[in-house]
Structures are given as structure tokens and as C-alpha cells.
Amino acid sequence: MTIGTRLFTWFNGALVGTDSEGNRYYRERKPVNGRRQKRWVIYRGEVEASRVPPDWHGWLHHVTDQPPPPEGLPTRRPWQREHQENLS
Numbered sequence: 001m002t003i004g005t006r007l008f009t010w011f012n013g014a015l016v017g018t019d020s021e022g023n024r025y026y027r028e029r030k031p032v033n034g035r036r037q038k039r040w041v042i043y044r045g046e047v048e049a050s051r052v053p054p055d056w057h058g059w060l061h062h063v064t065d066q067p068p069p070p071e072g073l074p075t076r077r078p079w080q081r082e083h084q085e086n087l088s
Contacts, residue, residue, distance in 0.1 A: 001042060001043075005042070009026055009040075009042065012028055012029055012030075012038075013026035013027070013028070013029065013040075014026060014027055014028070014029045016039075016059075016067045017067050017068075017070065018070075019052075019053050019056055020053070021044060021051055021053070022044030022045075023041050023042065023043050023044055023051065023052065023056070024041065024042045024044070025039070025040075025041050025042075025056060025059070025060070025067065026039065026040050026041070026042065027039050036062060039059065039060050039062070040060070041056070041060060048085060048086075050085045050086035051085045053083040054083060055068035056068060
């Protein structure tokens with residue numbers, strides 16, 4: 001994490017939650033009228049976008065307004081696998 005990201009998060013970010021990988025998710029404390037609220041992730045370890053689980057991906061991209069619960073989404077189907085990062 002760069003010093004700019006750290007300062008921006010410290011001054012403007014409100015922690016929303018963490019995932020099983022240890023990534024932390026933030027939103028803007030004071031949203032600006034007429035603009036969507038900023039949302040971002042601080043990765044634990046290597047910065048790799050494929051490490052974001054699908055439930056948090058939806059929240060980051062404004063698909064859902066509510067962040068996922070700490071235990072994950074409850075409506076997983078039997079054929080769905082656990083999330084894995086892209087190793088290629």
C-alpha cells in the first residue's frame with residue numbers, strides 16, 4: 001500500500017468489513033451529493049484483483065447496497081465452489 005492510499009483511507013475511509021482472505025473494504029465517510037459513494041479494498045499481501053470474493057465484488061461495483069454478512073452469502077448452491085484466486 002502506498003503512502004497516498006494510506007492517507008486517503010485514514011482521512012476519508014470508513015471500514016465496512018473484511019473477508020476470509022484478510023482484505024479490508026472501505027467506503028467514503030462523507031459522500032458528495034450527485035455522485036456515487038466511493039468504495040475500495042486494501043489487500044492483505046499481494047495486490048491481486050482476483051483475490052476479491054464474488055460477494056464483495058458485487059458490493060465494490062455497486063451491484064448491491066448492503067455489504068455481505070461476515071459469514072458470507074447464505075444462498076450458495078451445492079454446485080458452487082469456494083472462491084479461488086486466479087493463479088495464472
